[in-house]
Amino acid sequence: MAQETFAFTSSALRSLRLQRELLEQEDRRRALAREWATRRFLPASPRPPLPPARRPQYCRDPAVHNALYTGDLLRIQSIFKDEITTNLVMEMVSEELVWSPEQGLWVLSPHRQQTSALRIAAGRGFGDCARHLLLRGAEVDAVVGGRAPLHDSVAAPHPDCARLLLAFGADPNVLSAEGAAPLHLCAAPESLPCAELLLAHGARVNLGTRERQVTALHVAARQGLVAHTELYLHHGADPAHRTHQGETPLNAACAAAERPDDAERYYRVAELLLAAGADPGAAGRKDHTPLHNACANGQPRLARLLLHHGADATVPNCAGYTPMDCALHAVEEYRHQHPEETIALLLGHGAGPVHPKVGTKGGAVGGLGGSRPSVTHLFRQMLKFCCRYPPALELVLNAYDRIPPAEGWLGAVPPELWEEHPDFYASVVRMAGQPRRLQHLARCAVRRCLGTRCHAAIPKLALPPPLRCYLQLPLEGLIS
Template structure:
């Protein structure tokens, strides 16, 4: 009966489609066998055709796999065909409907393999049963193999099981990433070690992005992963398709005080291994630009110690100081005075007076910037930006700044600027080497005092 004359249900249509695929496979198999017999040659592996995998949406199968019920898995998966079935799940996701003009719940079908489900959730016994029943270790149902899923979830025991049974350590996803690329959380360190011991290629670049595992680990601030990859020969000079090195990735990924500390440790590992602190990526953005844009004073100082240049502009003409000023507005919960002092100590020029308004509500940072001038510039560009409650809280500082506008500074301050100008970009190192008392050394390095004199 034609489909147009009878209202087939979706399940019936699905069964018919699977039956048609099966019949087509049988026809191809018989044709190949007949051709081989006609040539009077034995069957070869190339002549064998792969049987199409069946799809399944049975809730009982889903429950057994996702809950890790070993008895049910053993009962349901008793042969190679069952172990290699395609498991389909349907979930409703919000999607924008241009026709209706609002967000609607849209069903999305996802395909995966039983072995991928078991290994992603750490069900080692279930995974072992599926493998013994003939589950394909490197099958990429839905774009990923079981080893990818196990590494992404840091399932150490399952990773070891798969590698023991012969899973390929460099198996690629459809996007061209390896399991090593998916070791993206601290708990996945042991998985990365297993992969490298099994022959994973540490410098293998991923698909279009050309990211290496070192780029991935650096971008997430995974210091131990970075150290591991460097021990296995990771190249710190490799670049992504956007021209970014692993050091660029580490500095770009540092967001927030806690994240800055992690990424600073990863960046230190890279710099000690020979990473270039001046290497500019896309749009001539250097690691220092990225660190300043994220407000990471400690990371910026580390880069400056390893040769990063504080006065170099990026493709848009912005210096690291410009990026730091923007970060004050974007991430206010940090100590910008640390970053400003580091940049000035390594040769950055004082900011343009009109830019002082960006840090008007950060008195400690404003003090550092004002002390980089031989004379306090006009306050008209920033005084109106100060919040009234903040002015009241720090009235002593703001009043001292107002009183010194266009007034001669103390001889002590002018001498400080003269010494700093003489030392130039070596001010931070020079101050620590000069035989100065600690208080005088701190004063030379723009110590915050709470007033302008």
């Protein structure tokens, strides 16, 4: 009996060999996972001295690059068989046109781009290829060409590859060459599962980029990502965190809300940030507050939200511009977004087209004139920004008890617009430089007395409804 042997078929031998390989791969995966868990949860212990740095080896073979970029698993398995091959630096050389000052012309210059096999596989969602590379010894946190594989997988985004890398011990806070963590690259709505994975594996939600100190909440706010913003705030993100330039996430959201199609997303982001305690008056770059940015982008609903939470409608930025100045500058560009609503909101909160302190420092608002300009001169300059849009011009003119002479600004109105609104512009010319009606003067006096309380006090006045409406500067299409 001891002399007997069993004849294994080729298929049986192949099955046994595959089973042995799978067991070895699973043992390696578990060892890597245990090492990562130990590094994360146990107190730091003295580390043994690092081995001498291994000199990187490069692969410039287009056939190898093609196998990686197409996700050819069979070829990848035949090429990458050990730790040395899986950690080769993939280097691509392309020709780029660059300007040569010495020759005075554009010349072709070689441009080298480096990456790793694992970066390519993870960044393109080739999970089976990435798994093979990891099991063959690919360094999961190797920063090659400026990024680690986890950066590429979440930026793509490919949640399955991100989950695989994290299971093999990838550091969720690994920094790129530019100082960005993977969470900073979750900049698209589809990246929400990746952001959830990173936070579940220990990503620091308030970690800032190395140079600018931008957090993941800044990125989500700037991109108008409502679900990301809610997720980060739930995990303890700080809505008051400032970048190196002083920007808060609320500043970033209001500055990025430019297109009408995106208005709802940015409004909801701002709502979440304000509910979490964001300061509506936090001045960021160039002393721009969120209200300055909302008005400059022609966003009346966002401006209303900020004013409701206590934003100051009269505060100037470093150049002396108030939110009203920003709103008037934006009238022509955002005339289809009802800029008159923003102007009416600001007027109801005590704002005026010309800042009352203008000229006290020896300069004009935003460089609109010489030293110590008159308020009338600046008023005319501001009227030039809104004279092409009658509703905005009417509101601005009705905020004052006297209209300045028309020759200083009415020339900016194109003839075709004059023909479209002849009655309105004729009434402006007729009243320019003339005293207004007593009724209008009384309205100006009441609004001046109420100041910043106009929006809340006027609806509560014990007056007939037509008078209350008149005090709120309704649009009539004429100046009387």
